[in-house]
Amino acid sequence: MSASAPPRKRAALTPPGEREAETSRNTALRINGARLQQRIAQLAEIGAIDGGGCARLALTDADRAGRDQVCDWMRELGLAVTVDAIGNVVGVRAGRQSGAAVMTGSHIDTVRTGGRFDGNYGVLAGLEVIATLNDAGIVTEHPLAVAFFTNEEGARFAPDMMGSLVYTGALPLGEALATRGIDGTTVGEELQRIAYAGPAPVPAAAPRAFIELHVEQGPVLDREGTQIGVVESVQGISWTEIEILGTSNHAGTTPMALRRDAGWVAGAIIHFVRELAQELGGNQVATVGRIEFFPNLVNVVPNRAVLTVDLRNTDEARLQMAEARLAAHLDALRDAEKVDIATRSLARFAPVPFAAQMCDRIEHHARTQGLSTRRMPSGAGHDAQMLAAVCPTAMIFVPSVDGVSHNVREHTHPEHIEAGANVLLAVLCELAGATPPAGALA
Amino acid sequence: MSASAPPRKRAALTPPGEREAETSRNTALRINGARLQQRIAQLAEIGAIDGGGCARLALTDADRAGRDQVCDWMRELGLAVTVDAIGNVVGVRAGRQSGAAVMTGSHIDTVRTGGRFDGNYGVLAGLEVIATLNDAGIVTEHPLAVAFFTNEEGARFAPDMMGSLVYTGALPLGEALATRGIDGTTVGEELQRIAYAGPAPVPAAAPRAFIELHVEQGPVLDREGTQIGVVESVQGISWTEIEILGTSNHAGTTPMALRRDAGWVAGAIIHFVRELAQELGGNQVATVGRIEFFPNLVNVVPNRAVLTVDLRNTDEARLQMAEARLAAHLDALRDAEKVDIATRSLARFAPVPFAAQMCDRIEHHARTQGLSTRRMPSGAGHDAQMLAAVCPTAMIFVPSVDGVSHNVREHTHPEHIEAGANVLLAVLCELAGATPPAGALA
Secondary structure, eight states: OOTTSOOOOOOTTSOOOHHHHHHHHGGGOOOOHHHHHHHHHHHHTTTEETTTEEOOOTTSHHHHHHHHHHHHHHHHTTOEEEEBTTOOEEEEEOOSSOSOOEEEEEOOOOOTTBOSSTTHHHHHHHHHHHHHHHHHTOEESSOEEEEEOTTSSOSSSSSSSHHHHHHTTSSOHHHHHHOBOTTSOBHHHHHHHTTOOOSBOSSOOOOSEEEEEEEOOSSHHHHHTOSEEEEEEEOEEEEEEEEEEOOOEETTTSOGGGOOOHHHHHHHHHHHHHHHHHHHOTTOEEEOOOEEEESOOTTEEOSEEEEEEEEEESSHHHHHHHHHHHHHHHHHHHHHHTOEEEEEEEEEEOOEEOOHHHHHHHHHHHHHTTOOEEEEEESSOOTHHHHTTTSOEEEEEEOOGGGOOSSTTOOOOHHHHHHHHHHHHHHHHHHHTEEOOGGGOO | OOTTSOOOOOOTTSOOOHHHHHHHHHTTOOOOHHHHHHHHHHHHTTTEETTTEEOOOTTSHHHHHHHHHHHHHHHHTTOEEEEBTTOOEEEEEOOSSOSOOEEEEEOOOOOTTBOSSTTHHHHHHHHHHHHHHHHHTOEESSOEEEEEOTTSSOSSSSSSSHHHHHHTTSSOHHHHHTOBOTTSOBHHHHHHHTTOOOSBOSSOOOOSEEEEEEEOOSSHHHHHTOSEEEEEEEOEEEEEEEEEEOOOEETTTSOGGGOOOHHHHHHHHHHHHHHHHHHHOTTOEEEOOOEEEESOOTTEEOSEEEEEEEEEESSHHHHHHHHHHHHHHHHHHHHHHTOEEEEEEEEEEOOEEOOHHHHHHHHHHHHHTTOOEEEEEESSOOTHHHHTTTSOEEEEEEOOGGGOOSSTTOOOOHHHHHHHHHHHHHHHHHHHTEEOOGGGOO
16 A cells, blocks of 8 residues: 555564565565556456456356466466466466475456456456566565466356365366366366366475465455455355255145145245354355246246255354254255255365464565554355465455445455555565565665 | 936026937937047147156247147048137037037147146047037037137246137237247247238137136046036136345355345245235135246355246135235335335236036036036136136036146046046037937937
8 A cells, every 4th residue: 555654563473584674675565556457457358247247157268268368468477377187277487496386376267247356356466466576676586376276166167166176186186077067068078178178287286385365255344444354264165955856736726735845945945044044143154046946937836946055154063053954954844845855065165274374474564564454254265275275375355345246346446456466465575585676675 | 437327317506498308318429538538649749748748838839730730630620720810729610500609629838847638638629529520410500619729828928828818809919929938039929930820810709608628737626536527717816026136245255134135035935925825725825936046156145036926816805915915025025125126917817707507507417427526616727717708608627636737747537538528528519509310319
């Protein structure tokens, strides 16, 4: 935000170290906000939808076009670009030493009604950091990498965060490639089709550290007026697909008491799921986002209904309690309504704590730049939670207006876009060991 | 059922009359059950679906193929076939006198998961009556007509019973032709495409009388073991499409209390609608058969949901009460959930009473043939309810196993198929004034 703000005193919990002196000098180095906004706007034109949003579902033609654009920018910035077998793209800027890179990144796929910042911001801010270092002639000790991971959203293929799952070895490549999407295609076929089934092996070697910059996608920072969220953990996620089988029948002639109405049972689950979240309280959330009736006709009692339940909690024990109560309710409905109910887990991630030392560094640099901060969990899933299993990881959040997300009205003010990227720049410089030339010093 | 069963004593409520003596003689005339089953099986092959059912949605290619088949049969039986401007097909067998025909018929379109008897049975039983009269060399005083009406099911274009609505002048032709279906096409375009936009004018001249033979589509006759249903009325029908507009948002980061969840409101309506039917009691039924969420993704709170509510009652005052209570509940949801809710009537028919004299004749002939009978309302809508506005009308029901309807498992036993057609034969002979040659006498 403010290049002239005096560096604040280091927070007490930050251990003193040699890096500190160097980092303080880096506070004068700032990214170019206009250039970053220009790239965000240009990427948003690919798969643009009414209202200013984007529809680039993973591995569609629109996703390919977005990937091609970002790869072009990576090469223009001098990065060595590799594509791995699940389509993750990594651009590396060499350091004085070889070895593992300090990595930043996120994703560029979107939901069908996505905003322009979700995912894209973290990737393009990473490129802006690279551009800033290039402009300043700064060479880092360790390599720096900017990555975007395949199918973070899970809107076409479940599970979400598929690319980072495979990257870190948590999901076998073959299983991911065989995943069939909502349109009947498989990940493997679609990767081949858009020419992003690359030669780099998975699981990949672990980065030296990983930082993901992202819009909050929730209302907390915006409501408080806080500029930077220091993300300490990610909520656990449980996605369940529920299929109900009853009997289809004429809507006019079948007495209510004789029905086995799969649609009514679906409605009862929607009703229950909100009650569950309210009774568990805390940060428990529960959502039925997808539903289908069969045969889906006005005058036919549905014989089949399929719906999804999305449960999230930062506390694994409470998330398991929510799952158990949902399962018990399904048992009760099965008995009372004489329907068959089958469930299938679409995704299950335990809550993930981030590295305390990484969070400290984010908080320190934000405050050094005069920015207000708040420690918080992430309510959404992110690739960073997969990377956390293999290297020190944390996330930086910036405010999202009204918390609107997965919606074309998603918006983050330019000053917050710029502030987040400057914090990312400072943290990456410290982690990678940047030695700025004299001109870049404060 | 039994050609040798002695004619039962006439029920006390049947007024004596000249027709009576003639009708008693007709009790020996019987349809050919095997020939009727053969036609039912042959028509069921068109648009056949797994399990023995049919999918011939109105004005599709499958519907055209079915229409062509039935028209061929009509011509083979010597009927003069006309097609009107909404695609209704009428085959007329001349009588000694010209003038209005005594008409029977039903429909041959089906829902997407239809059985083979619904509608088709009434039309093909009408043809079997014609074949029987032809074989016996019987000429009737008045013409006899067999009709099938366009889009009775309403599964592709709303309202249902469209053809009979236009035939009787209850729906303007232009409005019907402009109706847009679930696939975006219009009735007018599709009629032209399948070459069933005919020259006969609508509204048509009223028939002399109308009888529709149909499977019950409900469980009453089957459970009781009653052979013939004498249908005295048709339930009133109210179809409403409800559109809910909320805000789409990230399923993980939006606190429950801050949501405007269109999907949850849809679930609440499903829940309410069954309670409504249970509280009103009697023969009130209520069904949510169709639903859609937008964007319909597992991790997005739906910003839009569209669903239909089907309400039916034989009592108009109680049906209006059900509609009013649904409207009040939508108002309450609108306020409590801060969503927008719009409703659109897809169809609205008041309960229809049939002609008492016609019901008497059906009951009389069934009993004369040794068949058990029951007076009952129809829970489903039928073309007969439209004809009732322009001529004396009633319906004959036969049992449907377990009441399964709009489902490939729909079934009626051959003896019931045959019995219903024999009652139809006797009633049509009486109404049209049949004078059998000596060989056909009992």
